[in-house]
Amino acid sequence: MDTSETQASYRVxxxxxxxxxxxxxxxxxxxxxxxxxxxxxxxxxxxxxxVFLTGQLTVADWWNHxxxxxxxxxxxxxxxxxxxxxxxxxxxxxxxxxxxxxxxxINFLHEIKDRNAKRKNK
Ligand SMILES: [Zn+2]
Numbered sequence: 001m002d003t004s005e006t007q008a009s010y011r012v013x014x015x016x017x018x019x020x021x022x023x024x025x026x027x028x029x030x031x032x033x034x035x036x037x038x039x040x041x042x043x044x045x046x047x048x049x050x051v052f053l054t055g056q057l058t059v060a061d062w063w064n065h066x067x068x069x070x071x072x073x074x075x076x077x078x079x080x081x082x083x084x085x086x087x088x089x090x091x092x093x094x095x096x097x098x099x100x101x102x103x104x105x106i107n108f109l110h111e112i113k114d115r116n117a118k119r120k121n122k
Pocket of ligand 1: 031
């Protein structure tokens with residue numbers, strides 16, 4: 001299935017196409033653009049497919065598990081971990097509420113697969 005000519009997609013936008021490097025913005029279904037994920041897909045000359053994900057993660061207490069001071073403490077420990085180890089783990093939420101959105105992500109993955117296959121067959 002060659003979906004490389006797919007133009008419009010529901011909440012998945014191709015923002016740049018440099019032949020060996022594609023950029024997408026995948027919107028969260030909650031409509032808060034701060035939750036969107038930027039995806040960079042890079043096809044390198046060694047046949048390696050690199051995927052870079054960029055998004056805004058938040059130390060938040062959506063369900064009030066930690067309370068105000070608990071949330072502040074989580075932020076402090078996270079910063080200290082980053083300071084002394086150079087890394088930290090976080091998770092974020094991303095909503096998929098509509099089947100069209102899921103189909104758009106599937107089409108996005110097909111496009112990457114098709115583009116990768118074309119590069120390997122050159
Ligand atoms: Zn969201």
